[in-house]
Amino acid sequence: MSALLAIVRRDLLLAMRRKSEMLTALFFFIIVVSLFPLGIGPEPVLLRKIAPGVLWVAALLATMLSLNRLFAADHADGTLEQLALSPTPLGLLVTGKIAAHWLTSGLPLVLLAPVLGVQFDLDASALGILVGALLLGTPLLSLIGAIGAALTLGVRGGGVLLSLLVLPLYVPALIFGAGAVEAHISGLGASGHLSLLAALLALAVFFAPWATTAALRVAME
Amino acid sequence: MLSVTDLACVRGERRLFSDLAFDLAPGEWLHVQGENGAGKTTLLRALVGLSPPAAGEIRWRGAPIGRLGEDYRRELLYLGHHGAVKEDLTPLENLRVAAALDGRQLDERDTLATLHRFGLKGREELPVRFLSAGQKRRVLLARLVTRQATLWILDEPFTALDVKAVDMLSALIGEHLAAGGMAILTSHQTMPMANGRAVKL
Numbered sequence: 001m002s003a004l005l006a007i008v009r010r011d012l013l014l015a016m017r018r019k020s021e022m023l024t025a026l027f028f029f030i031i032v033v034s035l036f037p038l039g040i041g042p043e044p045v046l047l048r049k050i051a052p053g054v055l056w057v058a059a060l061l062a063t064m065l066s067l068n069r070l071f072a073a074d075h076a077d078g079t080l081e082q083l084a085l086s087p088t089p090l091g092l093l094v095t096g097k098i099a100a101h102w103l104t105s106g107l108p109l110v111l112l113a114p115v116l117g118v119q120f121d122l123d124a125s126a127l128g129i130l131v132g133a134l135l136l137g138t139p140l141l142s143l144i145g146a147i148g149a150a151l152t153l154g155v156r157g158g159g160v161l162l163s164l165l166v167l168p169l170y171v172p173a174l175i176f177g178a179g180a181v182e183a184h185i186s187g188l189g190a191s192g193h194l195s196l197l198a199a200l201l202a203l204a205v206f207f208a209p210w211a212t213t214a215a216l217r218v219a220m221e
Numbered sequence: 222m223l224s225v226t227d228l229a230c231v232r233g234e235r236r237l238f239s240d241l242a243f244d245l246a247p248g249e250w251l252h253v254q255g256e257n258g259a260g261k262t263t264l265l266r267a268l269v270g271l272s273p274p275a276a277g278e279i280r281w282r283g284a285p286i287g288r289l290g291e292d293y294r295r296e297l298l299y300l301g302h303h304g305a306v307k308e309d310l311t312p313l314e315n316l317r318v319a320a321a322l323d324g325r326q327l328d329e330r331d332t333l334a335t336l337h338r339f340g341l342k343g344r345e346e347l348p349v350r351f352l353s354a355g356q357k358r359r360v361l362l363a364r365l366v367t368r369q370a371t372l373w374i375l376d377e378p379f380t381a382l383d384v385k386a387v388d389m390l391s392a393l394i395g396e397h398l399a400a401g402g403m404a405i406l407t408s409h410q411t412m413p414m415a416n417g418r419a420v421k422l
Contacts, residue, residue, distance in 0.1 A: 007322055010318045010321075077307065081299070084271065085299050
């Protein structure tokens with residue numbers, strides 16, 4: 001358990017020393033989301049309609065930007081080998097790395113989303129649902145993305161391959177995440193969508209670290 | 222303690238070596254020799270369990286290393302030719318983080334003393350990326366002291382080191398062997414330590 005905290009702390013420390021990488025993905029998110037109201041014009045009904053989809057797609061793309069470096073840096077400098085040879089199970093360390101990835105790339109998106117949502121004329125309750133859905137959905141993006149990042153580790157042109165591999169897998173998260181806010185706005189209630197999102201998250205927490213670890217071992221051979 | 226039988230390794234389509242066998246007892250060390258591309262690194266990676274061999278068996282204290290898993294890795298320290306240090310962290314942080322990932326805490330004073338022993342006095346708080354290649358190597362080698370493993374597997378440990386550091390590292394390996402440790406290393410240099418055996422690939 002102390003090793004799990006140690007790797008989370010290590011990755012957060014490394015992220016703080018390299019703030020530019022983290023901030024790039026964040027600004028990408030802010031700019032992409034802000035371009036839509038500017039391009040479409042001040043039509044509150046239309047903006048409210050597209051808001052959940054735009055925010056979610058932007059969140060998917062911003063997560064993709066940071067996935068590349070999830071294991072690549074550790075692989076390049078040999079620390080990934082050391083992690084695999086540590087007496088601590090690799091699965092535990094991988095879980096810690098995914099948690100740190102969410103803290104540096106997912107959580108900031110969740111915190112920014114309500115501010116950006118105001119541009120789309122969403123009311124407070126819709127913003128609340130949006131934050132809730134992102135809170136459940138962004139860890140899912142980190143977990144699924146980690147499998148893709150591990151599978152494409154060391155592959156030439158891995159970045160493009162990674163998006164082709166991971167983006168289709170993000171579709172369920174996108175549907176239920178964006179659907180939750182739409183359902184709430186149309187008065188149907190978001191609880192069904194949120195429950196499904198939570199179920200997907202539970203499944204991924206269980207399965208993704210294991211699959212990621214297996215893929216990493218293959219990549220290191 | 223470590224015994225290898227009928228080991229064969231394949232890289233791509235090419236068979237690097239086969240029918241390799243040796244035993245290593247406490248206090249002994251093994252010098253893996255061979256030309257560039259002979260499979261020295263592949264052998265070491267097979268010995269630590271990173272890449273499974275094509276054939277043969279590797280046993281530690283009588284049990285196959287694949288089955289031992291964590292128990293084997295706890296007694297093992299592998300330093301490859303990668304830096305395996307984080308450039309954005311200081312030498313002190315690197316050692317502390319590496320130990321924490323193994324589930325251990327380092328004593329601050331001992332760690333500093335180790336870094337001083339490796340000639341990194343005054344650079345404890347400097348990010349590793351500002352250090353020279355030899356100094357980075359020293360940060361990595363400091364783990365030999367802080368990790369306290371029984372079996373050291375070192376891939377070209379003398380690269381980028383100056384004469385003084387080479388002497389210091391040989392002395393360190395000597396101490397380790399005298400204390401009942403074991404070491405397997407690849408090097409193109411002649412080694413000044415006793416009890417050594419050579420394996421040619």
